[in-house]
Amino acid sequence: MIDGTEKVVVRGLRNVHAAETRISFVDPNGALYYLGYDIDDLVEKVCYEEVTYLLINKRLPTKQELTEFKAFLVSEMTLPSQIIKCLKSTPKQCHPMEVLRTEVSRLSQYDPEYKDNSEAANKRRAMRLVAKVPTLVAAFHRLRNNQKLLEPSKEFCFSENFLFMFRGSKADEEEKNAIDRFMTLHADHGFNASTFAARVTASTNSDVYSAVTSAIGTLKGPLHGGASEKVMYMLDDINTEEEVEDYIQGMLADRKKIMGFGHRIYKTEDPRTKHLRGMAEHLCCRKSSNLYNLSMKIETVVHEKKKIFPNVDFYAAVTLNSLGVPFEFFTPFFSASRISGWTAHILEQYEDAVLLRPSTKYVGEFGKAFVPLDQR
Template sequence: MSTTKGLEGIVAAESKISSIINDQLTYVGYTIDDLAEHASFEEVVFLLWFKRLPNKNELAKFDEELFENMTISNAIVEHFKSYDIHNVHPMAALRTAISLLGLYDSEADDMSDEANNRKAIRLQAKVAAIVSAFSRIRDGKEVVQPKKGLSYAANFLYMLNGKEPIDLEVEAINKALVLHADHELNASTFTARVCVATLSDIYSGITSAISALKGPLHGGANEAVMNMLLEIGEVDNAIPYIKDKMANKEKIMGMGHRVYKTGDPRAKHLKKMSKELTARHGMEKWYEMSIKIEDYIKEEKGLPANVDFYSASVYHSLGIKHDLYTPIFAMSRFSGWIAHILEQYENNRLIRPRAEYVGPQNQVYVDINKR
């Protein structure tokens, strides 16, 4: 029996959702460059779930359904208020809140296609409300309800900050959501598929995916990048800091990617947004620092930046608290997780790999008095 550590290079499923071929990421055959430049996040969600782009009427109906479900019950709000919210990581709060949603959903165990599609809408809409509500409650502020006529990206920023965002800020969040929406069989997506392959419900699948994304080797990388930039402090400190890290063989977060050889195709879009947003808000040093680090590591190690590297300075320039970076990643990736869960249900087979045993053999039980 041959084994591959971390399942690297192993093809574990067939999918029509996204692909990574020759360092090009596509969603249902559309390149990420095409979608990042032209599509709204709502169009991308529809594309991932239904395997085609919506027409004008379909998109209007889809937008309306998302808006109508973009609120959370008082039970979730009171839940957030019931514990020491300042000592709870937002990803832990999100994980628990999604599980709670399943308790209050009368259709939670209805496995029909129609019910699952309705739950998909509710989940994608409510995650934006949950993340923003958690942040505001933690800051001692009132929860803000979504505003009709705003896009998904704009409404998230509106519910988070209590004021309508400018166009550049909406563009940045929309691009970030599009770029993070799906990424083939990454760790959290695979976790979701393994979970629902047992025919568990969609809330269980999403909760398990959130748990996987919470880890710093997956969703937490952009938060770690911003912490690094803050630790560096000034542009002139960047290279000495990185040299010291490399001398100590410490990992530089946000650089390189397991499945891309020539570079993450998503990074350039957030790099551009980082340049524009940091300039708009007088925070150019974070972009300049990032450029210096990327250029140096690319030259020394041949590792270009990945999508997490520039998303850090994008979110920071928007005034978003650093521990919300991963929940925003999750908010986007809900669309991909749901797409994969629905696809798994369509042609399900229990996912049950084997393990190669490498422990001791031929042991004989010894009475406890003789050990």
């Protein structure tokens, strides 16, 4: 037999263990661990910089290491002037995820350690990307709105700087808390599609920038990180709680997916949802916005009808909207946080040193008679 008809196709690679990892564990029973630490603990007790350090170095930092790491990140929240020039000439209507994908790829051309592919250089490269991706997101937003670019402040923590450089206004205590938790909760999530894409690219021994570029292109899709933006369009479409039932019923009748619901692994509530729901409630309440009540109603109706739960993207959308982030920048904010997980996985993939290359079951034809061009 020439073909692989005996092979079993695992559609969507569901439940396939493609590699071993120590970085994070997505527990189908509704828990998430980074290097063995429960996300519920981390989100209460550590800042995003500690989470990033943990993911990349596989251990929590000491006090001294954290101080140095924070200083390093702030010092690296800069962009080469050539990148800023390119951002300035980018058509304003471009989706920020397309811009991010292109500019991360371009960053490789200005890498200060261009020829060094050692483990240590790749780790430094990973940490520089953690610092620069949020700056890229903030810079495109501000240039697009004809606003001047802002420098990070040594007084602010990393996530606070990101929000400040993006919006131009200082975060208050509650906003500071929300953006830092948002970034912690989005930092990593097992072998999700974008992380897998990054690891496939890294598995060919390609460079860190290429692997991150693959990841950004993958996160952009609405079945993955692109869902949060779509959630907001849905919330925008529904005006009152009374409209929810008919709206959802109509979507389901048309066999459309409700964005921000369902999950490949969790068959119970996503462990990140409760934290994001809480933040969304607080932030909406302060602004006397009805968005939280509307979201809760959608959650109830979708659960009644489909028995599925909101995933990370549902309340992330409400949270970011309350922080003043425009819809199109929701997935870039996700990327600006997931960059720590992506780079941690890229480094782990280099250590594993195996090419990720599945096979396919060929279902096409064999033995066809060739017909020359002039006889077809």
